[in-house]
Amino acid sequence: EDQVTQSPEALRLQEGESSSLNCSYTVSGLRGLFWYRQDPGKGPEFLFTLYSAGEEKEKERLKATLTKKESFLHITAPKPEDSATYLCAVQSRRDNAGNNRKLIWGLGTSLAVNP
Amino acid sequence: NAGVTQTPKFRILKIGQSMTLQCTQDMNHNYMYWYRQDPGMGLKLIYYSVGAGITDKGEVPNGYNVSRSTTEDFPLRLELAAPSQTSVYFCASSPRDTEAFFGQGTRLTVV
Numbered sequence: 001e002d003q004v005t006q007s008p009e010a011l012r013l014q015e016g017e018s019s020s021l022n023c024s025y026t027v028s029g030l031r032g033l034f035w036y037r038q039d040p041g042k043g044p045e046f047l048f049t050l051y052s053a054g055e056e057k058e059k060e061r062l063k064a065t066l067t068k069k070e071s072f073l074h075i076t077a078p079k080p081e082d083s084a085t086y087l088c089a090v091q092s093r094r095d096n097a098g099n100n101r102k103l104i105w106g107l108g109t110s111l112a113v114n115p
Numbered sequence: 116n117a118g119v120t121q122t123p124k125f126r127i128l129k130i131g132q133s134m135t136l137q138c139t140q141d142m143n144h145n146y147m148y149w150y151r152q153d154p155g156m157g158l159k160l161i162y163y164s165v166g167a168g169i170t171d172k173g174e175v176p177n178g179y180n181v182s183r184s185t186t187e188d189f190p191l192r193l194e195l196a197a198p199s200q201t202s203v204y205f206c207a208s209s210p211r212d213t214e215a216f217f218g219q220g221t222r223l224t225v226v
Contacts, residue, residue: 032213043119043205043217044158087158091213102173103215105158 002027006106013113021073021109023088036087078113085110121206121218128196128225136191136221138206146209147189151202196225
């Protein structure tokens with residue numbers, strides 16, 4: 001069964017204290033892995049797509065990496081405005097009928113960055 | 116561009132009432148989706164559409180209906196509201212069934 005597990009559930013950092021969030025997945029053929037950021041009371045905001053093991057993407061203080069079993073979202077020298085819930089989702093390759101598989105979402109990591 | 120716009124932002128319904136959640140996008144995306152988000156459950160796909168006139172069920176379609184008469188609009192209809200439909204509903208669109216762009220959400224309470 002396709003599955004996505006994110007850890008930790010919650011993380012509290014001091015401003016400038018770098019850390020990583022984990023997204024472990026089990027999927028029958030990965031089409032793509034997605035990272036989103038969600039602020040309270042808002043919809044998820046797209047951050048990155050990763051397609052193959054070894055791929056890396058960067059945006060400001062965020063860097064996403066991908067292996068065959070997991071993805072990491074590295075946060076370097078975070079600021080209070082990086083506080084949010086970070087969601088991971090995976091999409092498997094087309095099924096035998098040629099249909100794109102739907103996204104499987106993790107429950108997210110709630111990140112708080114203290115000034 | 117406004118992106119994906121959802122209305123209303125908040126709504127309280129009585130059990131058995133019906134309502135339509137509106138969603139419109141101005142990015143000319145073919146793919147559109149409706150999700151619900153419940154605490155501890157993650158995002159669950161209700162319905163999706165790959166283009167005007169084409170819709171299909173997601174993981175949790177029971178109690179909902181959709182239509183897609185134009186590229187821009189993708190309304191979600193709740194018939195005979197039940198307490199189990201209390202949730203936050205998100206509409207999203209995507210150009211290629213890859214990265215999705217979400218609306219601000221509708222917080223629905225059924226009492």
